[in-house]
Structure formats: C-alpha cells, structure tokens
Amino acid sequence: MSTHHMLQGDGSAAESGTTELELNGHIVMSDDICVRLPLRFIYRMSDPYVVTLEFPSESPDRPPVVWELSRELLWEGIQRPAGPGNVRIWPPRSRLGGGQLSILLKGAGDSALLEIPFPTMSTWLVSESLTLVPLGTESRLIDWDAVLQRLRSGW
Structure with a gap:
C-alpha cells in the first residue's frame, strides 16, 4: 500500500x-475467493465532485x-452504508482492527465487489482530497458560465 501524489512545482x-x-x-x-487487484483513486480539483477509480483491464x-x-458518497460510505444506486459503499463492521471498505459497482448486467483497506482510504480522503477542497465548497470551483454555455449550445 502506498500513497502517490501527482506533484508539480514545489511538490x-x-x-x-x-x-x-x-x-x-x-x-x-x-465467499471463499478474493483476487488481489491494484487500484488507483484520483481526485482532481478540476472535477471537484468526482473521485475516479481506475483498475487494470x-x-x-x-x-x-x-x-x-x-x-x-465515498465520504458517507467510510462512515456508514451509503449509495442507493449503481455504487454502494460501506465501512468495515469494526474499525478497531482497520478492516476493509467495501465498494459494490453495478453495471449493465454485471457487478463487482471490491474490498480496500479502510484506514488507507479514509486517511487519503480526509488528509488529501478534503484538504484540497473541503466538502460543501466544490461549487466554487465550477465555471458556471462555461457550463451554461455548453448546455445552450447542445453540449
């Protein structure tokens, strides 16, 4: 497990x-078989409401x-079960030993259940993404004039 930051400038x-x-x-x-899978979560201020999850093809x-x-949703899911739609997230039953954060992804006819280290995800989410953009302040980063212009032009 490692945290990797895309760094520019002074780092x-x-x-x-x-x-x-x-x-x-x-x-x-x-129930008996789990396959290890490298995952990458990316948070960008340029898309402040989204955390991108990438896993290898x-x-x-x-x-x-x-x-x-x-x-x-990810923030809510580290605290309690969340997500009524195609993405559902829930924390470990007991946080005392760390445990696994569960993420259920549902697509067209398929679904995947991922388990990721809870302490690593919660630490990254709080110390990195919420430090970059606190919850509730995301809309300040959106160029609403540009969004409106795209809507008017039919995208």
Missing part, C-alpha cells in the same frame, strides 16, 4: 490540484477500467 498536491492513491485491493469472486493492450464515484 505539493495543493499546487497541482490533483492527488492520487494507489493501493492493492481485492475483488471478491465468491484484463488485457495490457486495453486502457484501465474507469469508474467515477461521487466524492460525497
């Missing part, structure tokens, strides 16, 4: 506006599989 995530977390999680195949020739998660 601060705040300067680059991006922070990344690379870690090894598991995809749950059955089955073929090295193909780009990674990407899911966009609501940062607010």
Whole structure:
C-alpha cells in the first residue's frame, strides 16, 4: 500500500490540484475467493465532485477500467452504508482492527465487489482530497458560465 501524489512545482498536491492513491485491493469472486487487484483513486480539483477509480483491464493492450464515484458518497460510505444506486459503499463492521471498505459497482448486467483497506482510504480522503477542497465548497470551483454555455449550445 502506498500513497502517490501527482506533484508539480514545489511538490505539493495543493499546487497541482490533483492527488492520487494507489493501493492493492481485492475483488471478491465468491465467499471463499478474493483476487488481489491494484487500484488507483484520483481526485482532481478540476472535477471537484468526482473521485475516479481506475483498475487494470484484463488485457495490457486495453486502457484501465474507469469508474467515477461521487466524492460525497465515498465520504458517507467510510462512515456508514451509503449509495442507493449503481455504487454502494460501506465501512468495515469494526474499525478497531482497520478492516476493509467495501465498494459494490453495478453495471449493465454485471457487478463487482471490491474490498480496500479502510484506514488507507479514509486517511487519503480526509488528509488529501478534503484538504484540497473541503466538502460543501466544490461549487466554487465550477465555471458556471462555461457550463451554461455548453448546455445552450447542445453540449
């Protein structure tokens, strides 16, 4: 497990506006089988409501599989079960020993259950992404005139 930051300038995530977390999680195949899987979570100030989750595709020739998660949903999910839709997140039953954060991703006919180290994710979310952009202040980073212009032009 390691935390990796995209760094620019003097080396601060705040300067680059991006922070990344690379870690090894598991995809749950059955009650008895979990497969280790490298994962990368990316938070960008340029898209302040989103945490991007990347995991490798089955073929090295193909780009990674990407899911966009609501940062607010991820925040809620480290505290209590959250997510009524295609993404559901829940913390470990007991945080005393650390445990695993569970993320259920549902697609068209398929689903994947990921388990990731809870302490690593919660620390990164709080000390990195929420330091870059505190919850509730995301809208200040949106260029609403540009959004409105795109809507008027039909995207």
